[in-house]
Amino acid sequence: MSQRELAERAPVGLKIRNGTKVYPGTVALDAVDFDLRMGAVNVLVGENGAGKSTMMKVIAGVERLTSGEILMKDEPVDFHSTDDATKRGIGIVHQELNLFPDLSVSDNIFMGRECRRFGIDIDRAEQREQTRVLMQRLEHDIDPDTMVSELRVGQQQIVEIAKSLAQDARILILDEPTSALSAAEVEILFRVIDELRRDGVGIVYISHRLEELIRIGDYITVLRDGKITGAQSMQGVDVSWIVRNMIGDASKSYAKAEPHALGSPVLHLEDVVLLRAGGGFAVDNVSLTVRAGEILGIYGLMGAGRSELLECIIGRHSHARGRIEIDGNRIDGRSISARIRRGIALIPEDRKTDGLIQIASIRENMTLSSLRDFTRGFHMDLKAERGRVADFVRRMTIKIASPENPVASLSGGNQQKVVIAKALMTEPKVLLMDEPSRGIDIGAKAEVFRVMRELAKEGLAIVFVTSDLEEVLSLSDRILVMADGRVTGEFDRGDANETAVIRASAPASAERHLTHSEEKTA
Amino acid sequence: MSSQATDAPKREAVSGSTLLLILKARTFIALIVVFVFFAVMAPNFLSAANMVIMSKHVALNAILAIGMTFVIISGGIDLSVGSVVGLTGMVAGYLVLNGIDLGMGWAIRFNTFEICLIVCLVGIIAGAINGFLITKLNVAPFIATLGTLYVARGLALLSSDGRTFPNLGGSEEWGTDTFRAIGSGDFIGIPISIWMLIGTGLVAAYIARRTPLGRYIYAVGGNERGAALSGVKVDRIKFFVYMFSGLCAALVGLIITSQLVAAHPATGETFELNAIAAAVLGGTSMSGGRGRIGGTIIGAFVIGVLSDGLVMMGVSAFWQTVIKGLVIIAAVVVDQAQQRLQARVALQAQGALGK
Structure with a gap:
């Protein structure tokens, strides 16, 4: 297909030129050029933190570019808010749904732009009618008066899409729309997407499921570390092409760990089960063993149950079942503090809500888990505490003006080091790290990884969770892959490769639906 | 040229930290201001007799406010303290009498x-019930303590059918003749109730600053999830703060009953609001995680001096209420300004590190 044919069939509806977005500490988008084609599915792929969501937030008016411009019909537009973007016909369905659970479907769809009679009271009949028409178009038999909380997640997603359509969206951004859908719902969603595409709507589709992307996409854009590493029409694209562009040929040289002898098993899990709130398993019969000095990397997509597994080990979920042993002693059924005393420490994924007390000082945060060490009877030795904090600040090379400043004044990388210092102060035998490199810049990342290596060399067992393929491949002594709460793959450092790991991480529901569609075509 | 450029922000930072110091000491400055104002405007304000009376008034609210401070720092609220004062007062009166x-x-x-x-045990039990409702039954602190507010007040009224227990002079035979001393006695010239305030204040300040328990109270209020994941036993901490608050209420119940030599079931109505006001005036954040015992005591003194001074000046009780309300609102407005400034100064210091 020649370039001209392409342009005629799918004109570019929105362009980003030289778009850069800087957050404190990180560059999320680095001079990207992006073309969004109308009447086509523009697929966007990249690892977590590659900048996909940032780019979509910029287009939807949630965030503004630090520099560069957005062009629609070759004239620059400036979105100050989501309203501006909505007026230009841009709708976004976020991965986390933004619905009001205790309002009806039609109330949700018309939230903020209700149909009104004489500009005063809400015309419910009209809203109901329009909702019914929308639902017919989306092939869903959802009663406009149903409460959103009574709908399944997949149906809620449809309501979100209907909300965008009701605002005459010409550009529709779908951020991981299938992550919570069943195979049948995925089929319906794909039919809806097909129809929208025929109507000339420009669709941006973000997903981690590569096979799905190849099936539905017309154009593909790959992002890595805030830069676009590949953009072309879908013809001739296969999984290995995507993977290559996602991670690049030259690896971000995280120097390989020097081989060192592993010790005896420290942590042992047997059939750990955690039920999900909405039914099903968050963690489905996971068994594993970690040895002293070993770095075990757990790879998987969001929602694969990785974080939940770590939370089961630290004891956050009292209803989790299964056997957890540390040095041969059972610890399941014990409180978090008892587990910490026996040698487990967790570095949570979300520093802000789980890792740190934002308004407390750096010193208070660091020693929170290990106050016992400075306490005789009930009297705390503040001098010893300050000494210990100063010691860790030096060892971890944390850049701080004063340990008395609130921890919120630090950059992401330094905050993460404070969380790590807090965990290390408890002198753990097993360190659980949930996305240790999330939201910190490259330099701080390297620093954190260096610390992890040193600790492993000193005999600490480390279990770390990541959705960064490169990280898991270069840091771990052993890799476990999780999907749908189960362990779906195990690789030794030697025989792990990108494609195998990515394939193992694809959720079963996606596979089911792929085989299903293959059968149909056959 | 370049030295000027670097000087400017530095000077700004210095003036920022001076301003911050003034803002931090604002409750203390406010206390001095009202004190000096009334010393000039109200005759006899500075007399020793007046000082003693005023401190006795302040002590009641200050002791309650100390308990309240821990509760608010932990992210909760205790509306039941006033009623617990009434109930424990009635218990004391009943025991002395019968x-x-x-x-x-x-x-x-x-x-x-x-x-x-x-x-004291009755007060602690009342607090433990609050703690149980909040931690084990997951009732929001506002509602749980609102419930116990009514229950405790109702029990106080039931205990005497709404009547007052009079003439609690006690008798030598039973060893209760010393009961009156709690409210009216003194030790080296300072009333017993003031000594109790000093004792409670010192214990609370020690807990807050030098024990893990105190650190955990701040942590729970600052981020409950984070504290729990760091190994803090959140439920135990919450039990403690409500029980401590109940104990403080019981102390106040004892003092009032002894001072009046009678126990009246309506004693302590709206005391909880005065205690909250003192804590907030002293810089305690209603969203939890921040506050000081010393600040709360100063806050209680500001409220106490203000109301007693206005009485001495002959200002009507209605105006007193209005003025008290304005002072509390002003305190919170200034507090917000301080928080913003403090965050900026810390960021500047961090920025100076180049990271």
Whole structure:
């Protein structure tokens, strides 16, 4: 297909030129050029933190570019808010749904732009009618008066899409729309997407499921570390092409760990089960063993149950079942503090809500888990505490003006080091790290990884969770892959490769639906 | 040229930290201001007799506010303290007057010390019930303590059918003649109730600053999830703060009953609001995680001096209420400004590190 044919069939509806977005500490988008084609599915792929969501937030008016411009019909537009973007016909369905659970479907769809009679009271009949028409178009038999909380997640997603359509969206951004859908719902969603595409709507589709992307996409854009590493029409694209562009040929040289002898098993899990709130398993019969000095990397997509597994080990979920042993002693059924005393420490994924007390000082945060060490009877030795904090600040090379400043004044990388210092102060035998490199810049990342290596060399067992393929491949002594709460793959450092790991991480529901569609075509 | 450029922000930072110091000490400055104002405007304000009376008034609110401060720092609220003051006062009055009736003409009589212990226990139990509702049954603190507010007040009224227990002079025979000393006695010239305030204040300040328990209270209020994941036993901490608040209320119940030599079931109405006001005035954040015992005590003094001084100046009680309300609102507005400034100064210091 020649370039001209392409342009005629799918004109570019929105362009980003030289778009850069800087957050404190990180560059999320680095001079990207992006073309969004109308009447086509523009697929966007990249690892977590590659900048996909940032780019979509910029287009939807949630965030503004630090520099560069957005062009629609070759004239620059400036979105100050989501309203501006909505007026230009841009709708976004976020991965986390933004619905009001205790309002009806039609109330949700018309939230903020209700149909009104004489500009005063809400015309419910009209809203109901329009909702019914929308639902017919989306092939869903959802009663406009149903409460959103009574709908399944997949149906809620449809309501979100209907909300965008009701605002005459010409550009529709779908951020991981299938992550919570069943195979049948995925089929319906794909039919809806097909129809929208025929109507000339420009669709941006973000997903981690590569096979799905190849099936539905017309154009593909790959992002890595805030830069676009590949953009072309879908013809001739296969999984290995995507993977290559996602991670690049030259690896971000995280120097390989020097081989060192592993010790005896420290942590042992047997059939750990955690039920999900909405039914099903968050963690489905996971068994594993970690040895002293070993770095075990757990790879998987969001929602694969990785974080939940770590939370089961630290004891956050009292209803989790299964056997957890540390040095041969059972610890399941014990409180978090008892587990910490026996040698487990967790570095949570979300520093802000789980890792740190934002308004407390750096010193208070660091020693929170290990106050016992400075306490005789009930009297705390503040001098010893300050000494210990100063010691860790030096060892971890944390850049701080004063340990008395609130921890919120630090950059992401330094905050993460404070969380790590807090965990290390408890002198753990097993360190659980949930996305240790999330939201910190490259330099701080390297620093954190260096610390992890040193600790492993000193005999600490480390279990770390990541959705960064490169990280898991270069840091771990052993890799476990999780999907749908189960362990779906195990690789030794030697025989792990990108494609195998990515394939193992694809959720079963996606596979089911792929085989299903293959059968149909056959 | 370049030195000027670097000087400017530095000077700004210095003036920022001076301003911050003034803002931090604002409650203390406010106390001095009202004190000086009334010393000039109200005759007899500075007399020793007036000082003693005023401190006695302040002590009641300050002790309650100390308990309240811990609760608010932990992210909760305790509306029941006023009612618990009433209930524990009635318990004290009943025990002094009747002892515990075993039936058949027998009754156990307690001496002053035993009565104090029992009354304190009643306060702690009331707090424990709050703690149980909040941690085990997951009732929001506002609602749980609102419920116990009504229950405790109702029990206080039931205990005497709404009547007052009069003439709690006690008797030498039972060892209760010393009961009056709690409210009216003194030790080296300072009233016992002031000593109790000093004692409570020192213990609370020690807990807050030098024990893990205190650190955990701040942590729970600052981020409950984070604290729990760091190994803090959140439920235990919450139990403690409500029980401590109940204990403080019991102390106040004892003091008031002894001062009045009578126990009235309506005693302590709206005391909870004064206690919250003192804590907020002293810089305690209603969203939890921040506050100081010293600040709360100063806050209680500002409120106390203000209301007593206005009375002495002959300002009408209605205006007093208006002025008290304005002072509290002003305190919170200034507090917000301080928080913003403090965050900026910390960021500047961090920025100076180049990272």
